[in-house]
Amino acid sequence: xxxRRKNRLLEPKKTGFALNVxxxxxxxxxxxxxxxxxxxxxxxxxxxxxxLRLPSSNSDLNPTRxxxxxxxxxxxxxxxxxxxxxxxxxxxxxxxxxxxxxSISALATELQKLSxxxxxxxxxxxxxxxxxxxxxxIRQVMYTTSMAGFPKVKLATVIGQ
Amino acid sequence: MKRKHxxxxxxxxxxxxxxLLAVMVKLVPVLLISSAFVQVGVIETELPQVVKESIQDNxxxxxxxxxxxxxxxxxxxxxxxxxxxxxxxxxxxxxxxxFDLALVRQKLLELKEKDTTLFSVELKPEAKxxxxxxxxxxxxxxxxxxxxxxxxxxxxxAAPFETDLxxxxxxxxxxxxxx
Numbered sequence: 160x161x162x163r164r165k166n167r168l169l170e171p172k173k174t175g176f177a178l179n180v181x182x183x184x185x186x187x188x189x190x191x192x193x194x195x196x197x198x199x200x201x202x203x204x205x206x207x208x209x210x211l212r213l214p215s216s217n218s219d220l221n222p223t224r225x226x227x228x229x230x231x232x233x234x235x236x237x238x239x240x241x242x243x244x245x246x247x248x249x250x251x252x253x254x255x256x257x258x259x260x261x262s263i264s265a266l267a268t269e270l271q272k273l274s275x276x277x278x279x280x281x282x283x284x285x286x287x288x289x290x291x292x293x294x295x296x297i298r299q300v301m302y303t304t305s306m307a308g309f310p311k312v313k314l315a316t317v318i319g320q
Numbered sequence: 321m322k323r324k325h326x327x328x329x330x331x332x333x334x335x336x337x338x339x340l341l342a343v344m345v346k347l348v349p350v351l352l353i354s355s356a357f358v359q360v361g362v363i364e365t366e367l368p369q370v371v372k373e374s375i376q377d378n379x380x381x382x383x384x385x386x387x388x389x390x391x392x393x394x395x396x397x398x399x400x401x402x403x404x405x406x407x408x409x410x411x412x413x414x415x416x417x418x419f420d421l422a423l424v425r426q427k428l429l430e431l432k433e434k435d436t437t438l439f440s441v442e443l444k445p446e447a448k449x450x451x452x453x454x455x456x457x458x459x460x461x462x463x464x465x466x467x468x469x470x471x472x473x474x475x476x477x478a479a480p481f482e483t484d485l486x487x488x489x490x491x492x493x494x495x496x497x498x499x
Binding site for chain 2: 180181183184187188190191194195197198214215216217218288289290291292293294295297298301302305314316
């Protein structure tokens with residue numbers, strides 16, 4: 160009997176490490192509820208960058224899928240493809256059509272290609288413009304899109320800020 | 321024997337939360353990635369039929385219009401033409417040098433109350449006016465303040481229609497004028 164007791168003392172103790180996951184589950188539940196509440200998806204994927212800050216508006220309409228033109232302080236993109244560079248929010252005279260004196264040549268060429276391809280767009284164009292840009296720059300883009308067969312301009316804004 | 325049975329009833333049931341946790345750990349990143357935290361909207365209004373008809377009427381009657389010239393210095397020139405008569409108003413800039421939105425709202429509310437069938441406004445911002453200021457003006461004039469309703473007479477015997485929309489149809493009138 161004493162031998163047995165001694166042997167039992169020599170045996171390594173079974174130390175099970177039980178992790179208490181209750182508090183972690185609580186945290187995840189709260190996080191999940193919060194995420195589900197704020198969950199919002201959009202039909203249109205908009206890529207923002209540091210030079211593109213959209214103006215805020217109280218209009219809460221969702222954008223529909225259409226041709227996207229984004230104008231930041233440094234570049235003009237058509238469907239995420241950079242077309243023209245801007246310096247301090249203005250187009251350089253070299254990028255402007257010499258005959259017309261107002262439309263942006265590269266944008267006009269690309270839009271004319273698209274207007275032939277996508278009849279279903281029905282002349283809709285989604286313009287994402289930086290809030291600090293002058294109307295002059297926006298006007299040049301809107302003029303070009305209208306002349307290239309996209310007269311229905313929709314201005315992108317950030318909802319309620 | 322009886323005591324033994326009682327002890328069995330007292331035993332605790334341990335709930336295994338590990339699978340639940342595993343599901344949550346997977347679900348949280350999925351939601352974080354797919355959710356749009358910055359929601360993008362569009363300035364374009366889906367309008368009631370009566371309003372759409374009135375806008376079309378406004379376009380058919382070029383002498384019945386309101387024009388807003390947004391100046392670089394923050395002042396606004398409003399001109400309203402109706403039945404050949406032309407009225408001009410000049411709104412000074414606010415103390416901060418921006419457009420006085422409260423004054424614009426008040427003036428356009430007055431014009432709207434005079435003729436509730438007017439829904440279109442021609443905007444003429446000057447070249448150096450910033451885009452964010454133009455959007456603010458468009459926001460200000462789109463709907464009436466404090467939900468004031470206007471009664472639009474129905475066309476061809478239809479019942480009058482109530483709406484809080486002031487000037488939802490904005491046209492950039494100087495888009496094609498160069499210089």
